[in-house]
Amino acid sequence: MTHSDDFLAVHDPAATRPAHAPDVGSGRWWGFAVALAAGLLLLCALTWLVSVQRGLASLQQSTATRADRYAATLESTLDRYEFLPALVSLHPFVRGLLDSPDDPQRVAAANQYLAEVNRRAHASATYVIAANGIALAASNHGQPGSFVGTDYRFRPYFQTAAGGKMGRFYAIGITSDEPGYYLAQPVESGGKVIGVTVVKLNLEWFQRAGSGAEPLMVSDDHGVIFLSSVSAWQYRTLRPLPPPLQAEMEKTRQYHGRAVTPLPLEPLTSPVTRWLADTTLADGARLVRVRDESPASKTTSAPDGAERAVRYLELDRTVGAAGWTMQVMAPLEPVLANARNATVAAALAYACICLLLVNWRQRRQRARDMQYSRRLLEAAYDQLERRVEARTADLMAINEKLEDEVAERTRAESELRAAQDELVQASKLAALGQMAAGITHELNQPLAALRTFSDNTRVLLERGQLAAAEGNLTAIADLTERMGKITGQLKLFAGKARPVHRPVALRAAVDHVLALLAPRLGAVTVNVTGLDALPGLAVRADELKLEQVLLNLLGNALDAIAAAAPAQGQIDLEVQAEDHAVTIVVRDNGTGIAPQALPRLFEPFFTTKETGQGLGLGLAISSSIVREFGGQLSVANVPGGGAQFTLVLARAPAIDPAPSVSASQ
Missing domain, CATH: 3.90.20 (Hemagglutinin Ectodomain; Chain B)
Structure with a gap:
């Protein structure tokens, strides 16, 4: 056994445990763990129930306050316009029109009066209907969609007013296709109803009183939701309509052009929900859920395939003389989230206490072990x-x-x-x-x-x-x-060369290199393109090192042309300038480069020339210099014969062109 093995043996807890130390893994620990788990479950359940109960009570109180405020606002609006049709019916212009409906002057006077009343009262429309159901005058006379001449005998508010009672009805206008609340007042003369005055109110503003997080809706005595802050709930029913009622609604065209379908709203019926409702909620409040029927919910349904549903606390308030019901829907998710947070906090606190107990027990055990192992x-x-x-x-x-x-x-x-x-x-x-x-x-x-x-x-x-x-x-x-x-x-x-990178005039560098190579050119033609259009073109480099690279590339091209011995040697030097880079291409019509030599062409001491004609350092040094400039040097064969070297350098600000040495000197 090595020294390290001895040390491990000395510090092995199993080897140093005293004979009297208790066995931590004995069966009594299982009973202790089960008791702790049962206590944790009981604490979590009680914490969740108490938190939900308190949250529901608080939510019910705040929601009831808002519901009363919404109901009072709607009640005050309806009461403010309740007597307007009666006041209109008392005016001489209206009664004169009903006495002589064919008199153009009385029709014009009544139209002007109704338009003025409608403007001052800020109503949607005000009009007068004869006893036969035909509208004689209206505040929107002379406008597209005017009510004048429309037959309203099928409307329940006209039928009620024609019977001598005040008519109240919410429907969608058959002429304007705009929803509104209709107040109809009978006009009597000699104990006989000679006509009806009607005021139409636009209540669409009320459905904007609620917020998107707290839906607000108003339903009629049949359970049809005609006002809702959630647009998808408008013209839905709280319960299925019987066939006779559906036929009656189609006959009166109350919601013509709108598909009236049941809203997927149902009460929560679990035992826990019923217990919470019985112990916490007051009359007029219940817990419900509304299934999400949007296309997005179908693609993001629950993992078990159940439809997504939003749970609400619903509070009802009776509004108006027409028997309307207003429902304020407060989401339960904040209450449930707070209950979850409280449950998690209680579980964490319980776990901390349990850990402290276990730690205390282990510390006692460890103290006994340490007394034995200290020696x-x-x-x-x-x-x-x-x-x-x-x-x-x-x-x-x-x-x-x-x-x-x-x-x-x-x-x-x-x-x-x-x-x-x-x-x-x-x-x-x-x-x-x-x-x-x-x-x-x-x-x-x-x-x-x-x-x-x-x-x-x-x-x-x-x-x-x-x-x-x-x-x-x-x-x-x-x-x-x-x-x-x-x-x-x-x-x-x-x-x-000095290791300084500065703007170098590319034209001067090319001319200098061509002047140095002039004795070797002979019959070889050198075509320089791209420099005449940009005489001040400059690159960021070192002048002498750049000339060395160009001299090496052009010298290699001359060697390749000499080895191929073509009828007409030619070297093309093309310059392409972009916003941030300059590309220099040196192309010859020589022998080209063998495919197996291309990957090693820039390696030091690798050469394709005969022994004694080169050290294989020119391209390696040129590649190193170009990398020092922050540029790139690459090579490829040209289809049809010859090689092409591509040099990419960073472009520098243009400099004024100066007289340079030409290739002919």
């Missing part, structure tokens, strides 16, 4: 301390080793970074070596011309031809400037 812990402490010292020494040694490795890695990274810089410089010098022969040839021609011009100038000076000598001196100055540009570009390319 073993004291004996093991010394052994543990010695092992900690040994482990600490090992960790210190490992830490020193890690510090040495970190320092070594830091030195290696510094050397690698320096080697990369040297490789970049070596690549440039190698390119300079390839260009040396061409540049020598390019400089020999100006040197020969300089010798000729200088000899001619000496002869012309001896002859006194100063004008001709001055022309030769000007030609000599041009030749020396040309030679200076050639050697200046070579010297700039050979120098080490």
